[in-house]
Amino acid sequence: MKKTAPVAKNDFIDVVFEDLTHDGAGVAKVDGYPVFVPNGLPGEKAKIKVIKAGKGYGFGRLIELYDKSEYRVEVPEGEAHKYGGTQLKHISYEGQLQFKEKQVREVLSRIGKLEDFKIHPILGMEEPWQYRNKAQVPVGEKDGKLIAGFFKPRSHEIVDTNESLIQHPAVNEAVQTVKEICSQLGIQPYDEEAHKGVLRHIMARYGKTTGELMIVMVTRTTELPQKNKIVEQIVTRLPHIKSIVHNVNSKRTNVILGEKTKVLWGNEVIYDFIGDIKFAISALSFYQVNPDQTKVLYDKALEYAGLTGEESVIDAYCGIGTISLFLAQKAKNVFGVEVVPEAIEDARRNAQLNGINNTEFAAGEAEVVIPEWYKKGNKADVLVVDPPRKGCDEALLQTIIDMKPKKVVYVSCNPATLARDLRILEDGGYKTVEVQPVDMFPQTTHVEAVVKIALK
């Protein structure tokens, strides 16, 4: 039987929203057929216009709200609100936290087919704004002028704005200043379509506990024209500046940073503290964007690792050694693996910086390095993974299953791949014990969770 949609494009219909999708759109059902409508909230009655009616589901636009959810908050006018990557800002923070917690619970049951695991109430922030320590702002041209700001959703059109509500003010100020300097000096913006021009991105990173600022200027060209003048003006106008870096990315790609970096002024790294541990962070290294919640997350990871001082620990996807150094304080030794060589250099430097000498770091893919270690007879009592959104590679999961560490701690920024990987571990002899969602990214749809997994 061929399924047809009960609605057609351009229909105006009245609906009641029943749920939210993982990217925060309202879900209305018409005779069981789901229509996804940005800005609709569960429980709300509304008039919508159907924009697209596919076979299995459709999309709509909100035309009129007949009533309002108790979780709806007024969104002030302005482009930062419209485009700032803050998809949940129309939901009260309490509502956002409930949405994220529910999402973790449901995805683990639905995709992971997990039963009787314990999930704790999500840990949120007291002040869920201005928390980000890093911005990467795309640069373009409009009417002969250099512009920089946000991409409009699902497009490559840049909205020229200096405001972001979730960035730390020092980050906003830094981006704004560099933008003005480049504009005044007539630096040519990058033209994405033609793959011509010079300046592609301005990146700013701020160490919240140290007040140190890094600027990275990403160009298509190997040279950054007028670099001495740019440096001179940045140093004059931004007193917290500690590092100015030039990064070359000559490829046609959505990836922001290229592989080549050159320090134009100051240090190669900036410093920041998480808890008592000091971290050196270089331009290419991953560093959590919400340092306050990072402490909450790592404390939980440490608790779940349950260390007594006797354990050998492997930290896969270790970045600059953040979790490794946290764990090293309570473990016999920690072995970190990470694919970005610069991050491994940072990790080694960070161990030294903190006088921690029971860690070793290796550059390479976790799914290659850890199986090699295992073949040589190196085992871990506790294994921590903190992979990117795509989750763990299957070869790594298989090695974990063979190696049988007593405990696995999984830090995840994507509940769907987390659920998939937990299922594999459960089938391989592990049990998901506890799940702690942590809100690392207020106002956005991103969901983070840390999970304690033990041998059955």
Ligand code: SAH
């Ligand atoms: N645990 C660190 C980093 C987590 S982000 C922290 O909390 O700061 C994920 C890290 O995995 C990134 O640093 C990324 O460079 C790295 N990575 C991505 N794919 C990898 C792979 N296949 N093997 C090892 N590391 C990888």
